[in-house]
Amino acid sequence: MESITQKRCTLCAKTFPATREFFGHYARNGNFKSNCRECERARVKAWRKKNPQKATFIKSSTL
Ligand SMILES: [Zn+2]
Secondary structure (H helix, E strand, O other): OOOEEEEEEEOOOOOOOOOOEEEEEEOOOOOOOEEEEEHHHHHHHHHHOOHHHHHHHHHHHOO
């Protein structure tokens, strides 16, 4: 039986399996981010609110 490494989110302190399902990862080196997807989403949302012009630019450049 394969055991999945658990990883703790540094923001919400919840523990999730260290998989791409729960943690985003850096495209450059493949390492998982220190915060879970949910916190990452909240972080990005807050950032977009703070930087609406930049967020619009990123959105239009990635779509
Ligand atoms: Zn989290």
